[in-house]
Amino acid sequence: MARHIQFDRLGGPEVLQVREVATGAPGAGEVLIRVDAIGLNRADAMFREGSYFLQPSFPSSLGYEAAGTVEAVGEGVVGLDAGTPVAVVPAFSLNEYGTYGDHVIVPASAVVPRPAHVDPVTAAAVWMAYITAYGALIDEGGLLPGDHVLLTAASGGVGLAAVQTARRIGAVPVATVRGAAKRQALLDAGAAHVIDTETEDLVARVQEITDGRGVRLAFDPVAGPGVDTLAQAISPGGKLLVYGALDPRPTPLPNAAFYPDLSTSMFTMFRVTADPERLRRAVAFIDAGLSDGSLAPVVDRTFGLDDIADAHRYLESNAQTGKIVITVGHDADAA
Template sequence: MPRVVVFDEFGGPEVMHVVEEPLTGPAAGEVRVRIEAFAVNPLDAMMRSGASPAPVPLPHARLGVEGTGVVDALGPGVTGLREGAAVILAAVPDAHVRGSYAEYTTLPASRVVARPAGLGTTEAAAVWVAFSTAYGALVEKAGMRPGDHVLVTAASGGVGRAAMQIARQIGAVPVAVTRHAAREDELLAAGAAAVVATDREDVAEAVGRHTGGAGADIVLDLVGGPGRQDLLGAARPGGTLVVAGFLDPRPTPFPAGPPLTIHSYRSFEHTLDAAAVRRMAAFLEAGVRLGALRPAVDDGVFSLGTVAAAHRRLEQGLHGGRKIVVTAS
């Protein structure tokens, strides 16, 4: 029988275990996907530990919001897909039921997209959530345009790296924010036009220098916490702040500073919108074809039986912001 990762209590990586479950067919409007690989997302660790912003019913909860595989079966009424098609999971809002940490999962046909030609299985497992989040926040929400200076926090992470690549593809100018000056060369190689290291310089002063005194047109805050106030000082009056992350658990002060348009963003806002998903998929396919968009993948690839080790690597920060991938075979 197919294997699936579940957990019956909240806790560390050790609460996850592999069980076997009968293979079920897809319902009307659904597809069954044979998972080839999935990426470990910080949301998975939050769900597993009991820190998820949404309730996770126990026991026998599943995990996984990222993954790629092959359509294995079509439910009644499904059109536009065929068995054997290589796909990426575009949205798994009910991961505790349909999570990708498994050899098979079923989900609505509208929640898969074609895997771009040119992406191997490992890269395809790691690409969608980071790039769709960054695209949704910057293009759909903030209306990023060519020439915009875009300040990106947590730039070493998956979404941050994707944001810089997407900005480059649009013709915008990504400015990376990092806590460590030692990461400057890495971030420049990842696509940043300039790097602001908070351990050596003031954010507002540095951004002013990189933008000719104008300030950032768009600030993508993937961190939150008290550091947001420094970001606001780096934005131009009339600019846009997109709040799309919560890596810093400390309280975030109410924005004070120049007048800004402020958006709060969560990826399901667009990944559950069929029209937006089509735009995202087309943008991703074009970027991959042109060589402009590519996920950064961690060197170590894990198997389903070693998924706990993959979670430990994530929590210890050994991945350096690159996506950790697990093969389902």
């Protein structure tokens, strides 16, 4: 038996329950993992409350990220053996698999070896954020050394990963926050400039920072009417990539009446994780950054598996800077 987090109805963190479930053996193309740490993401909370693009089938599990050790592999799985330290990347449907448990089965295509120097908590905080950042800024955004990139709502896990990713290739990350409380954390993470949108004019500050050129790329999880302002901060021929919808209002085509010279599109990390070659490149880039220290996930706080509801409440408070991670004890195994 394994301990899994499940829920039977949409709602707040209180719907999450710890249950004993039969894990079974991994099927063809699957891997059974003994989980040591689980990464939390905004998508988890949205899935739980019914605002995600995918609706849950009950009883439902959830979770895209985890780190642990392979316990068994199914037929046809190669390159992963029992005892191998691994991490799980977001490359599956939450209606088919989930990582919220002490032992979970996931597709082998979503499992990557974990370098010996990367501990489970760090590994559980990596993949959603850094694949999203790499995929948008480099794979799809074409960011180059010397380019300015505008990162809005940048104090979350993806924002901090994007700051470090931009720095790693020699680009110039310009981060935004609401209020001054998280300014220093962004500067410490490597942001070249931090704009407080509550007290500063975004467009004016970007023009000042870039000597009037504007940024080459804007990477935004907010969406809504604010994209119109972002468009004014982008240089001619630049790009606006929207990867979230924190603002529930409709998102207009930026400055449609004036036909600004920029391309606008939605970005989803699954474009990378669903393509084996793009995922291979992303994993190679991120592993190299973890090895040389240029990519270092920021973990704000850890919770135990039994405290999953409190962890989700903290996730939804927006008080964190960086990643929230669940640590999984295995005292029963030792007994």
